[in-house]
Amino acid sequence: MTVDYLIEDAIRQSLTLFQEITIKSVVDSTNQIAKESLQQEQSTPSVIIADQQTAGYGRLTRTFYSPSETGIYMSIALPMTLDEETTLLTPMSAVAVNRAIKKVCQIDTQIKWVNDLYYQGKKVVGILAESIINRGVVIGIGINFKADSQLQRTVQKAGALLPDDRLVTRNQLINQILIEFERLLPIYQQKQFMDEYRQHSLLLNKNVILRLNEQTTIEGRVAGISDKGELILLKANQQLQRFNAGEIERVLAW
Known part of the structure; x- marks a missing residue:
């Protein structure tokens, strides 16, 4: 299997808002690093991406298994003021990721309220938004991008977007996710994305x-x-x- 390296130039293509992008080989948690950057009074949006996490976590601090080469682990740090509405950032993020997966991977995922994406009945994406008082919000996105045998053995209901042999790279999907964020953030307050969120819901009428x-x-x-x-x-x-x-x-x- 060809190694799917993370390449900054490929991720930056066509981006205007996200100019500060950092790629690490191994971190404990991209969300933790992003939170630390906000606490240092960061004034512009930034993105931290890792090939592997040793202490990745999701809701309720559950462990998020994060092996190298097969997953996408990224956090977006958004400086925001106290008077800005942040409660819908998780649904907006789900819409952005769902759009990007459709465009890059040519598959349809469904959104499980409030922060997971499923494909073929299995979880493939987890999203975690964390607020930093008086600083902003960090949006963590973990994606099981390609099949990993250890993940599928150890994590119940875990799936992957793609088999090992699909010629789609992590760089392509990360880039498209950030493009979709740049399209949605300026119209975030209008909440128009909620119609799209509902259209792709896994749970309606269940x-x-x-x-x-x-x-x-x-x-x-x-x-x-x-x-x-x-x-x-x-x-x-x-x-x-x-x-x-x-x-x-x-x-x-x-």
């Missing part, structure tokens, strides 16, 4: 179990996703309820 905390779960049918990013559940009593936090623990009908 029966699910939503976990709110360690003790509480709620079962219902996903009736919609609001423009605020809330999950709208139709419960057994035929009442609609909105949730702005929680985790889909189980989909009862794929």
